[in-house]
Amino acid sequence: MEKVYDVLILGGGPAGYTAALYASRAGLDTILLEKMSAGGQMTLTGDIDNYPGFDEGVDGFTLGMKMQAGAERFGAKTEYAEVIGVDFSKQNKRVVTTNGEYLSKTVIIATGANPRELGIDGEAELTGNGVHYCAHCDGRFYKDKTVAVVGGGNSAVADALYLSRLVKKVYLIHRRDTLRATKIYHEPLMKCDNVEFVWDSVVKEFITDGKLKGVKVQNLKTQDLSEILCEGVFISIGRKPVTEFLKDEIELDSNRYIVADETTKTNIAGVFAAGDIRTKALRQVVTAASDGAQAAHYAEEYLSKL
Amino acid sequence: MSVLQLTKENFGEAKNSEKTVLLDFYADWCGPCRMVSPLVDEIANENPQYLVCKINVDAEPELAGAFEVMSIPTLVVMKNGQIVNKSTGARPKTQILAMLED
Numbered sequence: 001m002e003k004v005y006d007v008l009i010l011g012g013g014p015a016g017y018t019a020a021l022y023a024s025r026a027g028l029d030t031i032l033l034e035k036m037s038a039g040g041q042m043t044l045t046g047d048i049d050n051y052p053g054f055d056e057g058v059d060g061f062t063l064g065m066k067m068q069a070g071a072e073r074f075g076a077k078t079e080y081a082e083v084i085g086v087d088f089s090k091q092n093k094r095v096v097t098t099n100g101e102y103l104s105k106t107v108i109i110a111t112g113a114n115p116r117e118l119g120i121d122g123e124a125e126l127t128g129n130g131v132h133y134c135a136h137c138d139g140r141f142y143k144d145k146t147v148a149v150v151g152g153g154n155s156a157v158a159d160a161l162y163l164s165r166l167v168k169k170v171y172l173i174h175r176r177d178t179l180r181a182t183k184i185y186h187e188p189l190m191k192c193d194n195v196e197f198v199w200d201s202v203v204k205e206f207i208t209d210g211k212l213k214g215v216k217v218q219n220l221k222t223q224d225l226s227e228i229l230c231e232g233v234f235i236s237i238g239r240k241p242v243t244e245f246l247k248d249e250i251e252l253d254s255n256r257y258i259v260a261d262e263t264t265k266t267n268i269a270g271v272f273a274a275g276d277i278r279t280k281a282l283r284q285v286v287t288a289a290s291d292g293a294q295a296a297h298y299a300e301e302y303l304s305k306l
Numbered sequence: 307m308s309v310l311q312l313t314k315e316n317f318g319e320a321k322n323s324e325k326t327v328l329l330d331f332y333a334d335w336c337g338p339c340r341m342v343s344p345l346v347d348e349i350a351n352e353n354p355q356y357l358v359c360k361i362n363v364d365a366e367p368e369l370a371g372a373f374e375v376m377s378i379p380t381l382v383v384m385k386n387g388q389i390v391n392k393s394t395g396a397r398p399k400t401q402i403l404a405m406l407e408d
Contacts, residue, residue, distance in 0.1 A: 036341050037340075037345070128395065129376045129377065132376075137338060138376065
């Protein structure tokens with residue numbers, strides 16, 4: 001007979017490993033599937049200053065490893081596999097992966113999100129060589145050069161601040177005329193004399209001659225086109241949820257996030273959505289961890305009624 | 307086989323190797339690099355037919371420059387001293403193996 005788990009968790013970020021901690025600590029037979037290594041999007045940032053309990057900050061990779069170790073302490077298992085598809089039509093849910101198939105009574109989806117692309121010509125070809133999505137990883141290759149950051153949220157502004165300390169000049173290109181980022185970022189950014197704001201503007205084209213030379217931007221108010229010369233572009237315009245593998249098995253919103261409230265319950269009984277993958281207002285490490293606990297709680301409740 | 311830590315001094319061992327070579331360009335402070343690093347170790351241990359090497363871009367800027375590394379992690383597959391495959395960003399072990407088998 002095929003093994004049937006109590007709780008199967010997809011994704012090893014903060015939501016996934018918190019769910020794994022709570023589920024295994026509650027004595028449930030728990031397995032977590034991760035395609036690469038613990039941490040998820042946390043590993044793309046440098047220090048995380050807003051996860052409580054770390055008064056000196058903590059780097060995302062270390063926090064991910066600690067969360068994994070914390071869950072494994074109570075018996076949660078991790079297997080490394082990428083999910084290809086799911087079948088939630090029966091009481092025992094089936095998950096198909098690169099490493100075979102798994103059956104479980106409940107599934108907690110915590111696959112998170114990836115950086116959103118601009119979606120313009122040449123982006124894929126230039127990625128890793130002119131176009132970047134991780135300022136913390138790749139910023140140092142642009143020491144004393146000129147770069148552009150696209151976006152106006154917390155991540156974009158944190159990237160611009162980080163880069164301003166390394167590079168000669170940073171252009172911050174944002175589609176509105178004010179930043180969406182929280183206030184704590186504004187003052188340090190305004191104080192940087194090597195950051196220039198390009199308001200009300202979107203990137204229309206990459207200018208290349210094999211290598212990136214700059215970007216063509218359009219002002220949305222005047223429609224004027226202009227060129228910004230820079231050797232690197234760091235894109236930070238939000239995320240896109242990892243939900244392709246779900247196909248039509250579960251209810252998604254128009255942006256492809258899984259529809260679920262604070263209980264993390266989806267439209268399918270026994271299937272839960274935790275962390276960035278879920279429709280929610282605030283996507284943070286701490287809210288992802290919170291979702292993980294909620295999901296494990298409601299999974300346990302569901303199991304007790306089977 | 308264990309992983310060979312490459313410097314510009316011993317780079318010839320990779321360049322002149324008769325085996326297919328995997329190069330992992332990384333830095334200690336880079337989260338996605340730290341995700342990939344244990345996968346590269348596993349590939350080295352499980353596949354003696356490949357020569358698996360790591361290059362610290364902070365310690366070896368000339369090598370990183372020679373391979374036009376502008377993003378880390380960067381994985382490069384080399385045969386007979388020639389680059390046959392290159393990718394940037396963290397990726398699952400199955401994808402790294404597929405790069406080597408291409």
